[in-house]
Each structure stands twice: as C-alpha cells, then as structure tokens.
Amino acid sequence: MAATGTVVALSGGIGGAKLALGLARRLAPGALAVVANVGDDFSHLGLHVSPDIDTLVYTLAGLADPQQGWGRAGETWSFMSALAELGGPSWFRLGDGDLAMHVMRTHRLAQGVPLSQVTAEVCASLRIATRILPVTDDPVRTRVRTDQGWLDFQDWFVGHRAALTVRELAFAGAAEATPLPAVLAALAAPDLRAVVICPSNPLISIEPILVVPGMRAALAACKAPVIAVSPLIGGRAVKGPTAAMLTDLGGAATAAAVAERYRDLLDGYVIDEADRAALDALHVPAIATRTLMITLADRERLAADVLAFADRLGASA
C-alpha cells in the first residue's frame, strides 16, 4: 500500500526544482508544498524578480528550458536587443516570455498583494497543483562580502559570475522577517509524511530559508522525518558555486560537511552513490543512491528513494 500524506520540500532554484518535480509526480496532486528561497530576489529595472520561485514555477508547469534549467523553453530575446539599443543594462538577461512574470508580479506587489498570493495566482493560472510558498512575504536579501566589499547577491552571482571569493554571507531583513503562516501550517500538518531539504546550495538557497525566525524551531518540532539530499557528488556540485563557497567559507566541500550544517534538523540524509564511503562517518541515518538528475525518470526515481527512506524512518520512530 502506498503511503499517503503531505510532503514539504525546501528548495532553491535549479537542482531543488528538479527534485520538487520528481516529488510532485510521485505524490497525489496538491500533496506537495515547496518552501522557496527568496534571498535571491531583487529589483531589476524596477521589476521584482524572484529567480527561485520562477524556476520552481516553470519547472513544475513544464515550461522550463530543459537545457539551462532556468527560464522558459523556446524563449525569445527581443526585449534585451531593444534594451541594448536604448543603452539599458545587459548583465541580467530577461527573456520576452519571462518578462510577463516579472511585470505581472511587480504590478500585483505594487497593488499591495503579498508575494505568496501573487505566487498562488501564478500557480493557479498555470495549473500547478503543488503549492509554491515563499518562506516569507517579508524581504530577505542575500548579501555577499568579497574583497571588493559587500555585494547584492545577483550582482555577485550574475554580474560577477560568482567569480569573487566569498568572505561572508548575510541575509538582510531576515531577523525582522516572519515565516509565511502557510509554511508553518504545512510543517505542522497532522498528515505530514516527510520534509525534504532539496539538493540546493546549503549556504545561499537553504540557509536564507532557515534563518527566518521560527523556521528552525518549526522544523525541529516537526513530527515527520526531515531528510536532506546532498547537493554534492564526489565533492562537486552539479551546477553552481556550492563547492567553492563551502571551502571559501572555511568548510569542506563534502556531503558530510553539508549534513553537519543541518545536523540539529535531520532525521535522515541521502548522499550520492559516489560518496558511499562517507556513509559510516555520518552521524545520522543515511542512504546512498544516484542523485544526479538528468532525465525526468531520474527525478522521479530519486523522489521515490527519498520518500521510501522517509517512510522507513517514520515507521521506526
């Protein structure tokens, strides 16, 4: 008999969205809620851009560009060409179709509608059954200290191509932020089956979720097993600056070091089969499986492995 119940996933952008899609396809419609990082959000040309929410939306709606993992498939770029003619900034590329999201969101936010409701409206329009929940409706903004000083996240990540060594991270606004009530409700749901920390960057995708006051406590109090999936395979990230950031900030770029960051929260940990040797050294129940998600089948299989592991942990609790 298949287990029932709801699942909460914590996710950043591309890698997290892949597993979120796998989970959504393994669960009943509406059984999954994804808590999204908003630390990457920023204002560009007056438009409110929420990169991680957008990647989750496009991925779960089946609209994502399959090659790059972000943005829309079949995108056109007339806006950027015309913007260049007008002398506008070219460092952050906004696709023509993608602009509809930013313009609509910015317009709704300006009308006083909170980000969570705007996101719910978008999900309803695109018939996404999964709930995508920004961790908070308050502004939390990741800032990066480099040898050139403090930079806004997108300035560091896109503007400088993540090439400047990270000396320190900060999450502006986090201390004053309130978790979205729907997030706390999802974590306290009586039918909660598992919480999955997706294979996202622990420092800049998951941490800005966890630093919102009350989030760590809500996860610690959660009765369902909390499982993280390592974003590293053999010490390397599939995509993005995770490995370099971990070492730049004085840690190790290993699956074990990531588990250590989540230590007080975890009931289980999933690492890649390439890291199987690390299993014994972990201080938490763990399994090794293939975590690289290339195909849709990869995503569904990893989701199934994670859910089965969670169910085993839940049954033995």
Added chain:
Amino acid sequence: MAATGTVVALSGGIGGAKLALGLARRLAPGALAVVANVGDDFSHLGLHVSPDIDTLVYTLAGLADPQQGWGRAGETWSFMSALAELGGPSWFRLGDGDLAMHVMRTHRLAQGVPLSQVTAEVCASLRIATRILPVTDDPVRTRVRTDQGWLDFQDWFVGHRAALTVRELAFAGAAEATPLPAVLAALAAPDLRAVVICPSNPLISIEPILVVPGMRAALAACKAPVIAVSPLIGGRAVKGPTAAMLTDLGGAATAAAVAERYRDLLDGYVIDEADRAALDALHVPAIATRTLMITLADRERLAADVLAFADRLGASA
C-alpha cells in the same frame, strides 16, 4: 538659396509622425523640434506607456513598423503569449521589443527623472537628431465621456476600439500643467522658421497640447508662421477616429472645420488636393497639395511644400 532656421512641429502619433519624419529629412540635423501629445499616456500593468512619443521615436529612428505605423518593425509577441497564460490582460498589446521602452521609461520616472529627460535619453541612444519634447512633464490625461460614462482614453480607444460615441472630452490635469520650458524656448527662438501643426487628430492629439496653459499664447506670440496641415482628405481621416469624433461632438468633418478650431493661431493652412474646392471658403491663406503620405518620398514632398508655403508667408509678413 535654401532657407535656414529651426522648425517646431506639434504632433500626435501616426499621421503626425509621418510628416515629422518628412520635415526632419528636409531640415538640417537638429533643426526640428517636435512637441508631442501626452494625453494618450497611461499606466498599464504598472508600466508608463507614452504612445505618441513612442510612435515619434520609432518613426524618427527608422524602427517603426511600416504597415501599422506604430510599434516596432519585426516585433515578436512572446510577452503577450506568456501574459495570457498568467491570466493577464490582453486588450492592450505590448510587443517584446517595445517593452524595453516602457520598462526603461517607467524605471527612470520612478527614479524621479522627468519624462522630457527620459525622452531625450532615448533619442540620444537611438541617435535621433530631432528633439522630441513632451508638451509638459506634468500628467495630462485625455478622458472620453460616452453613454457608458467617462472612460480613460486608452480604454475608449483600444479597449472599446473607438466604437462608443464621444459626448465630451476632458484633459485631466491640463489646468495645473506647465509647458516644458524647452517647448516655450523653441517657440521663441530667434531663428524659428515655422511652426507646423501636423495632420493629427485636432481633438485628441493637438487639443491636449494646446490646452496646457501658456501654449496658445506662446503660439499666438510666435513670430514665425504657424501652418496647420489638415488631417482630413475629402471628409475622411487617413486612419483613426478623427472624422467620427468631429461630427459626434457637433462639428463637421471637413478641412474647413478643422481650420476653424485653430483659427486664432493660424497663418496658413494646407489641405488636400481633393478638397481644393474649399480653398475659397477658408479664412486663412491656404494651399492645396497631396497630403496622403504612403511613401517616404510623399512625406518629404509634403514637408517641402509646407516649408515653402511657410517661407512665402514669412517673407510677406
């Protein structure tokens, strides 16, 4: 010997922009200033759209769609498709490349930059030598009273396809508006050769320019000849609702009736050769020529005719 000096044109969108382009090509670079109507401006999805300024910009930059006369040639429409998926409004169509203009303008206005400066920046980026001057940096908004009540101009014009009978027009904000100093300076320039009222809709393109306090006086005080070009040919407008509006508001859809509206301002009037029979009935010096502008050569020839007529009037003054 060709006459020198500067020329000021008053213009709405499509028809006016055609003659403005003809004038620009007949004059030395920078000798033309176009005073643009801002009564059609509106906010759509939080974006500030200035339809007449945009049509002038695209026309003078050689970017305009040659078929429809507004918007950009070779435009793509991914934004509108994605907007429809998101449940956004479809009644006003924004092209992907055109969006760069609206996003940049909205962003600059939000930074406190006046519309005239934003427009000057756009012209500089697109290497438009002609100065495009909004008649005022203050908001003036054309409103249309119909049997369904008062409507914003674009709601009437685009939303209702100009199909509702016009009972009354109003120009919200006009009484409190101040003419752009550069407009008054252009009209008072010692080397001013002519003022040309373009063949734009007298009621909704030229009137919202004239109602800005001080504009009629500046035109009346202007030493150079003021010439209007009739927007009607045989009682019909080339494009748009001019003829129907004139009769809806109790006037006649004739070249003579348009001249009557400008009576206190005009030193000369240019009508189409099809209306030659009306020449004798006009109370102002007038010529008849071909005013239909299909080709670029048509625009240049009409511009040349208008300038030659102005020079004759100026010499005899």
